[in-house]
Amino acid sequence: MTTTTCNGALTKATPVIELRGVSKFFDNKPILDEADLEIYPGDALAIIGPSGTGKSTILRAIAGLMPIDSGEIYVNGKLRKGLIEESTDPLAISMVFQQAALFDSLTVAENVGFALYQHSQLPPQRIQEIVDYALELVGLPGAGPLMPSELSGGMRKRVSFARAVMHDPDNRNSAPSVVLYDEPTAGLDPIASTVIEDLVRYLQRDVSACSTYVMVSHQESTIRRTGDRILFLYQGKFQWSGSVSELDTTDNPLVRQFLSASVQGPIKVAPARRV
Structure with missing residues (x-):
């Protein structure tokens, strides 16, 4: 990705997160196979x-x-070592899980403010004000x-969004620089x-x-309403990249099969068991 400087020259942007040759195995099966990824x-x-x-899997790897x-x-050019609790990442990363992952024994306010209650020195009244603002943001x-x-x-999904954007407004380093969304519309009408x-777009814009x-x-x-840049992951590697508008014009057989929901094509489909 390139950006334009004030004198009109083009310069290559530095990724905020970069994966180089990342592999992950489950039961000796490669889920990620030397995958490369740059997030700008x-x-x-x-x-x-x-x-x-x-x-x-790749979201959880990014999140540490x-x-x-x-x-x-x-992360911001610095090699991450260990998991999130072991590292000192130079930027904050939040994740919105597919099933919202709320604590059922806590109220909505306690869920949203959980990180601040646990890890900040803010007084409870100030945390409550920040929680109220976050809940207003998500409607x-x-x-x-x-x-x-x-x-x-x-x-529940919107509460998980409010929790993801929570930070101490007096400490900008605590604000999430990258948000990871794992199937946030799954199961919704x-x-x-x-x-x-x-x-998602409102939070990005405002x-x-x-x-x-x-x-x-x-x-x-x-995919179409929240994505500007699209990556297609298959067999542990990114097989195609393009803009959202290129989804309709690409001749990549993997993308074409995926969007058409066809069982015929290069994506291997397990046959239905006949009974």
């Missing part, structure tokens, strides 16, 4: 591909939640006292999906902490 400032990156090809078996991960004002069991699926997709993100999704509306 301001990226709205969507990773697509068939189920079981390592999309969620899962060890890799080989390769290197650089859930006044939801703080509710329990997760009282929320719909779409509301089309209208609820649109609400979540709009929220909340500086969410200007760079990676979206993993199978849902075509989510």
